Amino acid sequence: MxxxxxxxxxxxxxxxxxxxxxxxxxxxxxxxxxxxxxxxxxxxxxxxxxxVLPGGIDVHVHSRDPGFPEKEDFGTLTAAAAAGGVTVVLDMPNTVPAVDSAGVLESKAALARSKARVDFGLWGLIRSTTTADELAGMAAAGAVGFKAYLAYSFSQSRKQVLYSPGSDDPDLEPPADYGTLARLAPAVARLGLPLAVHAEDPAILAAFQRPLLSYSDLLDSRPPEAEAVAVSAAAAVARDTGVHLHIAHLSSALGLAAAEDAVRSGTSLSLETCPQFLFLTAEDFDRVGLAMKMLPPVRTAADRDALIDGLRRGVIDMVSTDHAPHTDEEKSRPFEDAPAGSPGVQTLYLSCLQLAKSMGDVWLAPRWVSQAPAVLAGLEESKGSIASGxxxxxxxxxxxxxxxxxxxxxxxxxxxxxxxxxxxxxxxxxxxxxxxxxxxxxxxxxxxxxxxxxxx
Ligand SMILES: [Zn+2]
The missing domain is CATH 2.30.40.10 (Urease, subunit C, domain 1)
Known part of the structure; x- marks a missing residue:
């Protein structure tokens, strides 16, 4: 011993x-x-x-592995996590091939195990064509939950999840929609796993589509109404099935209000927001540059303040990062060509300690980044607290x-x-x-x- x-x-x-x-x-x-x-x-x-704090659990990271190791892999992701005090990362399923079956999940797990410096969990993907049997298979293989992207499609040939509203690309499947959620929520509920949703309504996004030449175009193309409508609709679909709904990267005051309405009317719902929405506003783009090109976008000071208030009131349960690196070359292209997403896992814990300190209670931070995430991931008996066992x-x-x-x-x-x-x-x-x-x-x-x- x-x-x-x-x-x-x-x-x-x-x-x-x-x-x-x-x-x-x-x-x-x-x-x-x-x-x-x-x-x-x-x-x-x-x-x-x-x-002496419990290790952080980041419920929303993109390892890019397998698929895009030039952007990130499980080795660099988990080195960044370890340096930042994050000891568990939950990786999203839009790697290549997408994690939509037990077999893909198992091979991704083997790859991750060979490189991971901290513990990891894997989300499974819900496509428009996913079946209850496929969900059960992924659960048996160890999925921590399932993620549905309401505004992104599964591409057959490139086998990745791509932004899709308004697209006429015949290669793109229809995205998972509210029908998919309604069809599969009872199965997810039976498995006892959370149903995570990228909550942006595709019809609203399609209506606001435009060339993205500047940060204000980006903001205008992703109105908060899209988040609010998707939160409300997903919650309505989930409520009577008993499934636990988890809203990824909540970014707006309107989305938060919709989520609070859903909780009041009986939906089992948890909310994550991210440091970029808590520390930045759209005004910072001129200073920060393309590292701030992320989706959903960093919005107004009023949105930031509402999210901070949501954390203070305990309505927002946790802070994750949506850690999503790209290559330096990709992030130095002109605005319209640079991909959205940036790293975040290494600064998660420190930024949350800072925010908690500014609220007068530094001990809120381990609740947001460790205890609440452990509950979401079904790890509350082994992680998320410093206690015997x-x-x-x-x-x-x-x-x-x-x-x-x-x-x-x-x-x-x-x-x-x-x-x-x-x-x-x-x-x-x-x-x-x-x-x-x-x-x-x-x-x-x-x-x-x-x-x-x-x-x-
Ligand atoms: Zn993400």
Missing amino acids: TELLIKGGTVYTEDGPLEADVLVADGVITRVEPGLALTAKGKEIDATGKY FDADIVIVDPAARTRVRPEEMRSRQRRGALDGKEFDFAIKEVYLRGEPVTRAGKAHGRMVRPALVAR
């Missing part, structure tokens, strides 16, 4: 912060209380003056040191991000995955996480 003892820190527990030591044996937390000592051979860490996924944070976001310190292939230059009043000192330090080590010892409750 090997032990790890973290002495003297302020520990985040489900009941709040606690001055305590944390004892870990063979990768699992065994005791959390003051005055502990090693009971076997092992290492002792002094965390006096530091925060939990995996020793632990981040030690120094609240007396500062971090400035610098592209040269980013581990993703795309180094320039939307939060470059931001300063945070915290620094990540050490990150443990099941008791092993991962901050600097290059070892791939990430495992695939599987939800605890498949099949009701």
Whole structure:
């Protein structure tokens, strides 16, 4: 048996912060209380003056692997995650081939396992043609849930998910629509997994389509009404099926209002928003440049403030990143040709600590980036808290040191991000995955996480 003892820190527990030591044996937390000592051979860490937090769980990342390893792969993704205190990433299914069957999910899992420096989970894709049997197969193979893209289609020949409203490309299947959700929600509910939705209504997007020559064109092409309508419709379809609906990358005040209405009328719903929507507004584009070309777009100050307020009120459950890197070459093209998406996983935890501090309660951050995501992913019995029996996924944070976001310190292939230059009043000192330090080590010892409750 090997032990790890973290002495003297302020520990985040489900009941709040606690001055305590944390004892870990063979990768699992065994005791959390003051005055502990090693009971076997092992290492002792002094965390006096530091925060001892549960590892981050980013429920929304795009590894690009397999398919676009020049943009990112599981190695660079998880190196960035580890450096940022994120010890579990949940990867979206729009890799190539798209994760739409048990077989594809299993081969992607094997690929990820060979490179992952932190733990990972895999979302399955809902296409317009997906069947309940295919969902059951993906669940048995370990899917953490299913994702439906209401405004994106599955392309037969390129086998990837592409933006589709207004497209007359015969190669594109019809996108998953509200009919697909209505047809499959009962099956997803029976499996006990969440149904995640990219909530933008394709009819509204089609009506606002235009050449995207500038940031204001981008904003005009993705009105918040598209988000609000999709949230409401998906919630109406889901409500009486008992499925748990999860709204990806919530970006607008209108979308938030629609989600709150849905919760009030009885839909089981969770919400994620992303740091770009909490730290930036459209006005920042001139300063930030193409790293800020992301979809949904960063909108107005009123949208930002509504989302911050949603987090403060606990209506928005969690913060994810929609980490979606591209190559530097792609991100230096003219505005209309540069692809949307940017990295984010490495700055998730620090940015949330900063936001939580500005709200007067730094302990909100581990709730947004660890505890609530663990519940969504069905991992609440092993991850998301520092308590006896939990995996020793632990981040030690120094609240007396500062971090400035610098592209040269980013581990993703795309180094320039939307939060470059931001300063945070915290620094990540050490990150443990099941008791092993991962901050600097290059070892791939990430495992695939599987939800605890498949099949009701
Ligand atoms: Zn995404």
